[in-house]
Amino acid sequence: MMLQIIDTPVSETIKNWTSYLQNQLGYSHHTVVAYIKDVNNFCYFLHKYYNKTTTIDDIISTDIRTIRSWLAWRMQSSSHASSARAISSLRNFYKFLSVQYPSINHHIFSIKIPKIKRNNPKVLDANDVVLCISAIGHNRTNWTALRDQTILMLMYGTGLRISETLSITKEHIGEDSIKVVCKGNKVRIIPLLSLLKSHLKHYLQILPFPIQPNIPIFLGKRGKTLKASTFNATLRQLRKNMNLPKHVTPHAFRHSFATHLLKNGASLRAVQELLGHASLKSTQIYTHIDTEHLYKSYKKHPLN
Known part of the structure; x- marks a missing residue:
């Protein structure tokens, strides 16, 4: 029998967070989709890491080492810019969670987003x-x-x-x-x-x-x-x-x-x-x- 990646409370929390991004923060559809993808990717990593269905307890008790392991894992197949955005996504999600779960591990907020070298935009004559x-x-x-x-x-x-x-x-x-x-x-x-x-x-x-x-x-x-x-x-x-x-x-x-x-x-x-x-x-x-x-x-x- 295959394990579920996330349980129902996590699924409901992500839905509520999605609504918050859209209606409270007014984020664009593109940004919301990217943020959800990043958090789902994080939940999938926890699922593989612990070899169990990811729960709210798993998320709120995650330590800084596990988060860094996730970033290293995703860097194998993602760009530098994509991983920098993923940190922003996860920070936003944890900030949303902290209202309901004050005991959340706040070390997530101390992870620095790496500076991304911007290339000059390509311009047409x-x-x-x-x-x-x-x-x-x-x-x-x-x-x-x-x-x-x-x-x-x-x-x-x-x-x-x-x-x-x-x-x-x-x-x-x-x-x-x-x-x-x-x-x-x-x-x-x-x-x-x-x-x-x-x-x-x-x-x-x-x-x-x-x-x-x-x-x-x-x-x-x-x-x-x-x-x-x-x-x-x-x-x-x-x-x-x-x-x-x-x-x-x-x-x-x-x-x-x-x-x-x-x-x-x-x-x-x-x-x-x-x-x-x-x-x-x-x-x-x-x-x-x-x-x-x-x-x-x-x-x-x-x-x-």
Whole structure:
């Protein structure tokens, strides 16, 4: 007879924690899924480690050595960044547990999250961006061509993430701006360029499906909300057709939005607000790209 990985109380606790992450902390769906995956992975490790069904008692009495053993075990098949996130996930879970179980082992909170070396974002040349927007609708006369062009234009013209772009409803679109619900259910208002407004208006006019004000406007061929994976597949095909590098992804258009604004004189604070970064540190990475650009230009000086 096979052992269960976790018992019912642990399963119920994870469900309650999931609700807490979504409703109290306002974490995004992507973050919640990642956190649950990390905690389930930890419970699976305890199950294998003790060769028994993992219980609440096993979790709250786990010592620092066992947690470090789990991290070493998962590092065999996970990236450095993934393991750093796993520590955050487990800390959050233990903090949630500590309200109901004050006797919990608090050593989990002393584990330091390793610093992750950030690589500079891959940025597209402005001409390549325009080429991609034009090419994604090439040889396609149906409404989906305009849909895909509009999505690319929004990501490059506003700095939206692909998840934010595909969540836009009619209610989010204002006269001269667009309202975006971002990470943590925070709301930011982004100005809309006239070209973006006209594209959005045209797309909504030729959309062959009726759409309610609170329903996402970007739909698939059958009238259901377009999935990020579907759009990513279209972009991958575009990359292949145009022989473009692998870093031409939806997020590259967001990176390009930020970098091109900074190169053209926008302030770091303004770009931070437009991107929806909680910390200026997240935005400062784009200044490194700008510095590289200046250095390459400076090397062309006649005295060099």
